[in-house]
Amino acid sequence: MIDGGLITLFIILLLSGGAVWIKFGPDVFWQTLLADLGFVAVLLPKVAGGVVLAVALGYVLPRERIMALAGPESGVTGLAVAMLAGAIFPGGPAVTFSLTAGLLASGADLAAGVAMVSGWVLLSANRTLIWELSFLPAHFVLVRVLLTLPIPILLGLAVRHLARRGVAAE
Amino acid sequence: MNILIGTILIWAGAVWALARVNRDHRSELRTIWQISLDTFLFMLPRLLLGMLSAGFLALLLPEDYVQRFLGESSGLTGLLIASLFGALTPGGPFVAFAIGASAIKAGATLGAITAYVTAWCIYSILRIISYELPMLGAAFTRTRLLVSLPVPILLGLLAPVVM
Structure with a gap:
């Protein structure tokens, strides 16, 4: 449970809290602390819902059938499916990159792989629902996700375009 | 509400x-x-530590600097700075999003934060070195990073138009 990330955060908290105490005095320190504790408490039910949704979503979709749709010569639909697979299937980098390696091995082109990895890094449902929605305002998250939706597909098309012109060849 | x-x-x-x-x-x-x-x-502990840190950091971030470099008048330069910071932010999502939350409180525009978050998503260095390069190879990684180059700026420009 205790890892580098948690220790980093703890150090950041100590330093920033200490600096606020010194610069603004104990009153402001306690005021800020209590206000943020209250905010976290109000947020927790939403966080819990986000966790359940993110975990259950991975079981709703049939993985094999979806991966087959992103195979070779699947066109723009294939890019969209690859992006969605990257965004929705839960799991860390090890899982997603193996999934992508599998997709490429099954004959899909570089563009589908880029769409899948981009779908994951930009739109991972897990990270968006669990972390981003907890920290950042909901309307910000919504707009960012909507604007980002076409991006992995566009990146895939760009890769195909470059490949046709021979630029992206190894 | x-x-x-x-x-x-x-x-x-x-x-x-x-x-x-x-x-x-x-x-x-x-x-x-x-x-x-x-x-x-x-x-739970990460959320708690991240949120409390974000609250303190927001007080400490020099508001005039945040507003000058990431605020309304910062324009394209602001988006470039935000993207660069995003690409260089190490650590998990709770670190990047906590920093984003404190920058918003200190007066950064939503466009700048969009660029920051997007660049962090695309260029997380540790993830690239420890997973992407070994598992998918240099050609794949190079291609993905190259075509993704304009994305943080593009989304940073579009975000304020929509919001």
């Missing part, structure tokens, strides 16, 4: 997904609860 609506929407989605699982893969329900509980317990 905003949080209440968000909470209701998210739980509606969760109940829908659980109902689908209950219909098609009933045996997985226990696993889902277990993973959800583990994830929630993993998050």
